[in-house]
Amino acid sequence: MKKVGTPEYDLSDKLKYHVSALSTAAKEMALPLNITTHYPRERKRQPDCFRGYMLFDPERCISCFQCSFVCPANAIWMKDAPSGRYYPTVDYGKCIFCHFCIDSCPGGALRTTKIHDVAYKTMDEMFTSTEEMIEPPEIIREDVGVVDYVIDKEDLSLKRTKEKDELIVDVEPSQGVPMVSVCVDRGSCLACKVCDMICESGAVSSVVDEAAMTVKMAIDAEKCTGCGLCVKECSMQILRLVRK
Amino acid sequence: MKMAAETETGKGEVEWEVKIPEKKLKDRLFFENLKAMVIDTQMCSRCLTCVSICPSELIVNEEDIVDFPNYEDKCLDCGACVRVCPRYDYKPKSGLGDYIEFTAGQSKRFKGQDGAMGTEFIFSAIDMGLIDRGLFVDRDEQWRTSVFHVRGKEQLEKLPLGGTKYVFADILPELKKAVMFSKVGVGVVGTPCMVSGVRKLQEEYPVFREKVKLVIGLFCTENFHYNEVSKYLIEKGVDFSKLIKTDIMKGKFVATMTDKEVKFKVSQLTSILPSGCNVCTDFTAVESDVSVGSVGSVAGF
Ligand SMILES: Cc1cc2nc3c(=O)[nH]c(=O)nc-3n(C[C@H](O)[C@H](O)[C@H](O)COP(=O)(O)OP(=O)(O)OC[C@H]3O[C@@H](n4cnc5c(N)ncnc54)[C@H](O)[C@@H]3O)c2cc1C
Numbered sequence: 001m002k003k004v005g006t007p008e009y010d011l012s013d014k015l016k017y018h019v020s021a022l023s024t025a026a027k028e029m030a031l032p033l034n035i036t037t038h039y040p041r042e043r044k045r046q047p048d049c050f051r052g053y054m055l056f057d058p059e060r061c062i063s064c065f066q067c068s069f070v071c072p073a074n075a076i077w078m079k080d081a082p083s084g085r086y087y088p089t090v091d092y093g094k095c096i097f098c099h100f101c102i103d104s105c106p107g108g109a110l111r112t113t114k115i116h117d118v119a120y121k122t123m124d125e126m127f128t129s130t131e132e133m134i135e136p137p138e139i140i141r142e143d144v145g146v147v148d149y150v151i152d153k154e155d156l157s158l159k160r161t162k163e164k165d166e167l168i169v170d171v172e173p174s175q176g177v178p179m180v181s182v183c184v185d186r187g188s189c190l191a192c193k194v195c196d197m198i199c200e201s202g203a204v205s206s207v208v209d210e211a212a213m214t215v216k217m218a219i220d221a222e223k224c225t226g227c228g229l230c231v232k233e234c235s236m237q238i239l240r241l242v243r244k
Numbered sequence: 245m246k247m248a249a250e251t252e253t254g255k256g257e258v259e260w261e262v263k264i265p266e267k268k269l270k271d272r273l274f275f276e277n278l279k280a281m282v283i284d285t286q287m288c289s290r291c292l293t294c295v296s297i298c299p300s301e302l303i304v305n306e307e308d309i310v311d312f313p314n315y316e317d318k319c320l321d322c323g324a325c326v327r328v329c330p331r332y333d334y335k336p337k338s339g340l341g342d343y344i345e346f347t348a349g350q351s352k353r354f355k356g357q358d359g360a361m362g363t364e365f366i367f368s369a370i371d372m373g374l375i376d377r378g379l380f381v382d383r384d385e386q387w388r389t390s391v392f393h394v395r396g397k398e399q400l401e402k403l404p405l406g407g408t409k410y411v412f413a414d415i416l417p418e419l420k421k422a423v424m425f426s427k428v429g430v431g432v433v434g435t436p437c438m439v440s441g442v443r444k445l446q447e448e449y450p451v452f453r454e455k456v457k458l459v460i461g462l463f464c465t466e467n468f469h470y471n472e473v474s475k476y477l478i479e480k481g482v483d484f485s486k487l488i489k490t491d492i493m494k495g496k497f498v499a500t501m502t503d504k505e506v507k508f509k510v511s512q513l514t515s516i517l518p519s520g521c522n523v524c525t526d527f528t529a530v531e532s533d534v535s536v537g538s539v540g541s542v543a544g545f
Contacts, residue, residue, distance in 0.1 A: 182257060190324040
């Protein structure tokens with residue numbers, strides 16, 4: 001068995017390590033290296049796809065409920081608006097910022113921001129209404145600089161610049177997994193045409209042929225946004241979303 | 245346009261064609277046709293098949309009349325109601341129909357109106373794995389009917405499910421829900437008009453053919469509207485809070501209460517006999533898989 005003892009240094013090793021330790025100490029005294037961001041005087045630069053506070057554009061919302069269905073934290077409630085539409089509200093007390101809602105939104109009505117520091121005084125305030133989501137919240141900014149983390153070789157260093165990071169970003173809405181609605185039991189179709197009436201993108205068509213006494217139903221896969229509105233409204237539950 | 249995409253439930257269609265029925269009154273909405281041909285002619289049996297299939301879910305059975313308030317604006321004119329109405333192109337049924345055998349039977353484990361065979365068939369089918377849901381008519385303290393979905397016999401201990409309530413029940417609208425929920429199949433017990441409604445649904449729509457696996461018909465001469473029959477029974481001295489059983493035996497309506505019995509000739513109810521029952525000649529529910537009733541059996545069943 002080999003016994004592990006204290007390492008043995010000769011004089012030149014000892015000198016080398018001492019010099020290295022002293023020079024590190026001197027360097028830290030003259031120019032201290034710090035890896036913490038001095039928030040709120042400076043902010044870390046976040047990537048554009050940062051999962052932060054969410055904004056909502058009612059113009060693009062088709063009330064398809066996808067966001068509230070997909071939310072794993074049950075943080076999204078759809079509320080009826082005066083227009084008769086249903087719009088999302090977010091309970092930030094529950095939201096886990098996974099942004100599945102944004103990814104699943106077929107119209108790109110929900111989008112992210114780099115805002116991650118909204119403060120609330122009560123739990124009730126965390127329940128964010130649709131109106132509150134349309135404009136970004138009021139932010140008091142004290143930051144005078146931005147910090148980038150730079151990874152070079154094995155080391156991580158900080159690069160500080162005197163500029164302000166834009167918190168409201170313009171990112172392309174996610175395409176998600178392209179889905180399309182199909183009918184899985186044509187025989188059970190009532191031809192009530194609800195799918196056609198509800199479709200926002202004009203993908204569903206129903207043409208009544210009086211002479212032949214038939215209704216020709218069709219879903220145009222190119223136009224279908226996969227929002228699932230027709231699937232939800234079909235009273236016979238014979239429509240399904242499948243991958244395009 | 246892309247063609248049919250594969251789904252987990254089979255082929256999905258992007259283009260399909262649906263046949264629409266012929267309108268007897270041209271240029272009128274389908275519901276107006278139903279109203280004119282069935283409801284206004286007093287042929288309607290309140291089987292509520294139309295209520296169950298209407299995609300706008302706006303056909304209602306209120307004040308004992310099937311109606312569609314504001315149908316002028318709200319009817320989608322799809323024709324589903326006339327496609328499924330057993331009385332629209334009424335072909336009266338009568339007699340026994342085709343049968344394999346008839347027999348007297350009594351359940352060993354359940355108590356019901358007579359031999360509790362209605363209950364037994366549904367639970368046996370659940371035990372056999374033929375169906376995963378059965379529909380029963382339940383009642384409240386005031387003998388108003390409601391429909392109950394059973395999925396196992398443990399539910400039976402808590403509920404007064406068996407037993408005949410001589411009041412219409414919204415079975416078919418619940419059947420549609422059951423069909424949508426069920427993974428295996430659904431069993432249903434109903435009066436002959438409801439059985440015909442189920443068969444119509446099955447004839448027209450594959451989803452009902454596939455899912456409704458057991459249709460038990462009850463022998464039936466008549467049924468009543470709650471408001472009318474309850475008023476009459478109260479006048480006759482029936483106390484609903486004590487009522488445990490209603491029956492029609494040898495031409496007499498028998499209301500059994502915990503402390504007494506009220507009996508009178510059914511013929512006294514003629515004035516409140518629903519018009520739809522007057523035209524019906526199907527006593528045995530000819531179209532059912534199994535028909536259950538007490539006529540002709542010896543006492544004790
Ligand atoms: C309105 C009506 C009229 C009837 N008329 C006759 C008749 O003239 N002659 C005759 O021999 N038999 C008649 N019956 C059948 C009889 O009363 C018994 O239901 C039958 O014998 C079955 O008895 P059971 O013990 O096997 O059923 P149980 O095991 O007691 O089951 C009874 C079944 O009836 C269902 N049911 C109860 N009330 C209603 C209702 N209002 N609508 C639909 N389903 C209901 C319950 O869901 C249950 O499944 C009638 C039944 C009804 C509902």
